[in-house]
Amino acid sequence: MNALTMKSDANWQARVAHAFSRAAPRYDMLASAQRQIGQRLRDSLPDSAYKILDLGCGTGYWTQRLAERYPRAQVTGLDLAPGMLAKARQRYGDNIHWQQGDAAALPFDAHAFDLVFSNLAVQWCRDIGAVMHQLYRVLTPRGQVHITTLLPGTLEEIAFAWQRPEALLQPPHRANVERAISKSGLTINQQTTTVERFYYPDLQAVMASIKGVGAQLPRPNTSLTRADIAAAKARFEQLRQPEGLPVSYRCLTLQLEKSP
Numbered sequence: 001m002n003a004l005t006m007k008s009d010a011n012w013q014a015r016v017a018h019a020f021s022r023a024a025p026r027y028d029m030l031a032s033a034q035r036q037i038g039q040r041l042r043d044s045l046p047d048s049a050y051k052i053l054d055l056g057c058g059t060g061y062w063t064q065r066l067a068e069r070y071p072r073a074q075v076t077g078l079d080l081a082p083g084m085l086a087k088a089r090q091r092y093g094d095n096i097h098w099q100q101g102d103a104a105a106l107p108f109d110a111h112a113f114d115l116v117f118s119n120l121a122v123q124w125c126r127d128i129g130a131v132m133h134q135l136y137r138v139l140t141p142r143g144q145v146h147i148t149t150l151l152p153g154t155l156e157e158i159a160f161a162w163q164r165p166e167a168l169l170q171p172p173h174r175a176n177v178e179r180a181i182s183k184s185g186l187t188i189n190q191q192t193t194t195v196e197r198f199y200y201p202d203l204q205a206v207m208a209s210i211k212g213v214g215a216q217l218p219r220p221n222t223s224l225t226r227a228d229i230a231a232a233k234a235r236f237e238q239l240r241q242p243e244g245l246p247v248s249y250r251c252l253t254l255q256l257e258k259s260p
Helices: 004-029 034-044 063-070 082-092 127-136 156-162 174-186 203-211 226-237
Strands: 051-055 072-081 097-100 113-119 139-150 187-200 244-258
Touching: 034 063, 034 113, 034 139, 034 187, 034 244, 051 063, 063 072, 063 113, 063 127, 072 082, 113 127, 127 139, 127 174, 139 203, 156 203, 156 226, 156 244, 174 187, 174 244, 187 203, 203 226, 203 244
Parallel strands: 051 072, 051 113, 072 097, 113 139
Antiparallel strands: 139 244, 187 244
16 A cells, blocks of 8 residues: 555545544434444344444444343444544443444454444445455454445435535445455355335435435535525435435345354
8 A cells, every 4th residue: 555545545534534523413313224224233143242343333322232232241332433432432331342443454452352243334444355354353263243334326316416426425336345355254144235215305304314424525625506406406306205305225234254
């Protein structure tokens, strides 16, 4: 990795951390889509675990529920955004270990966890290969990783409405994720792809749902006129369903294991 690439990655991480730290005060109120997706991931977890990592824990909602489900386990919540961790610590206290860090360079010893849970977080990592290698390193033999992440096509309705797909997150393709897993040494025990669709009454509610959870990064030199907003509303109205304006999340759910 050259110096320019390292600087670019550092800038990206700083922007992601800043966006999610800003979102922290409103995250829990606006994260209904993330909660529904996470619930299905939680339902797939094993019966027992003793050292657990919530990777990309945000405000700690799922970290706390992991602690409740596995009361005898040591549970750690890791996030890149200090604002998210501050909210998590304020809400759930210090019985859970809260750790700031990067999923591509986990600040833990080898074989530190027998279960890693990660709901809609790793799509924010530019180097998915590094993430998978780190997961392999910190897992115990027979340890499991349960992940939901996003695929291209997520938020496609918003990209259509604004005609600015580059303003949204560009997640990796499924083939790239599978290749990264294979190179890491992890084994895919199960994987499913689904389209989760949520509905909102108007464009303002749509944008609140993604901005409020940090899912849109601020772009420099970008300004919107009233005409831009009116045009976006008109385009989005073309997609309206009886339930409201649709917003799609293309999800990849993975159950991975480290061989003994």
